[in-house]
Amino acid sequence: MNQLPDLDELLNAAHVVSLPMTVQFRGVRHREALLLEGPAGWGEFSPFLEYAAPEAASWLRSAIEAAWEGYPEPVRSSVPVNATLPAVGPERVEAVLASYDATHTIKVKVAEKGQDLAHDVARVAEVRRLLPDAAIRIDANAGWDHDAALAALEALAGFSLQYAEQPVAGIAGLARLREEVARRGLGIPIAADESVRKESDPLAVARAGAADLIVIKAQPLGGVRRALQIVHDAGLPAVVSSALDTSIGLRQGAALAAALPELPYACGLATGSLFSSDITADRFVAVDGALQLRDIAADPELLRRHAVGTERLAFWCRRLADCHGELLGANA
Incomplete structure (x- = not known):
């Protein structure tokens, strides 16, 4: 504005x-x-x-x-969402996922400080055991270096990952890893998150050929309209995600997802299930794996x-x- x-x-x-x-x-x-x-x-x-x-x-x-x-005009009224699984032990996976109505796609947090690759493999394996047909994506939040990322992706490739989000830090690091993943035939697309929203130039990752898709968030990118322009200029598929928002922030993310010309992936907008309370009695949570676009007001x-x-x-x-x-x- x-x-x-x-x-x-x-x-x-x-x-x-x-x-x-x-x-x-x-x-x-x-x-x-x-x-x-x-x-x-x-x-x-x-x-x-x-x-x-x-x-x-x-x-x-x-x-x-x-x-x-306010928001730009939507092109869809329903936004598919993924469940987000924090870095819990395998014994807690089923209980955490039970709080979601979005188990067609699971985003699994990996590379948690204080844990090792065995923890990540066990967590992903338990998700695959419980949900054999679900799409599984992992998010390392740039927690690995190059060698650790390669070792992890080789260990996890057998679980048919949809993509790996920000496995390493920096645009140069992503580009190098993406090239090596392709050379080894691991078949895991690389998604950029921090290398889009935390860079002074959010388009640099696309120009460098460092990612197969980008993860976008309304808040860090300055709003729905600015994020839409970034997706247009990047020319890459986009996944809309949240930043651990209340129902009001999730509505901002849903407005972005609803306005994108194409929405090839489920969105990371179901994190309202991670709260035990919210600021509206009619919480903005998924029904049948999707958010239905509606206005949200605080109570x-x-x-x-x-x-x-x-x-x-x-x-x-x-x-x-x-x-x-x-x-x-x-x-x-």
Whole structure:
């Protein structure tokens, strides 16, 4: 949007919550988010705590787009989604997957700190045992180096992986790995996530031939319209994913998936099942493996119930102010 709301307007529209999770994910058991209520609806600003203002500002731009501008017209009303399996032991796989209504496609987290390849193989093997016909994709969050990634992909190739998401860090690392995977005939497509959303140029990975597909998220890429343009310019198939969002943030991701001209893969937008509570009584979760597009609004009672204390509220208001300053500078 051309005209940013004033900072005071954003602060007056802000609600900060902390939601409990059913399992540990990215090292946290509670997820904090700042929600904005604007003239077009609700938006979510929830950059992870380690992100400084220059990176987190794109997340604020996405929230402002949702709450002040709204979404582009959708081309579909239903968005298929995958289940996301954290790095749990094989004995917990069935229980975690039972919370999802999206078991046609499973995204399995691998390369967890403190674990080794045997843990990853056991987890993927248990998913394949339970769901022999499901599409399985893995996500390493750049947790392997080149040699470890090759060893892991060779060990996991027998499970017919749909793709491997960000197995190594950096665009050059992805390109080198993708070339070697092809040379060895492993048949595992390489997807770029961090190498799209955390790079100053999100198109660099496509120009380098470093990935077979890209993973896109509405918040980190600055909103639905900006993400749509990136997919168009990259010319690669796209998977829409979330950043461990509340139902409001998931609605932003669904708006992106619904507006893409083509949607060849199930989307990572079912992570609402990882929360034991949300900010709306009518939670945005999958039915028969898909999200049905609809408006989402926060419930006042749930906002009060999950509101953070004074210290955390001040922290998030400072983040909001810092990111607003970044956006003002970018628009100058």
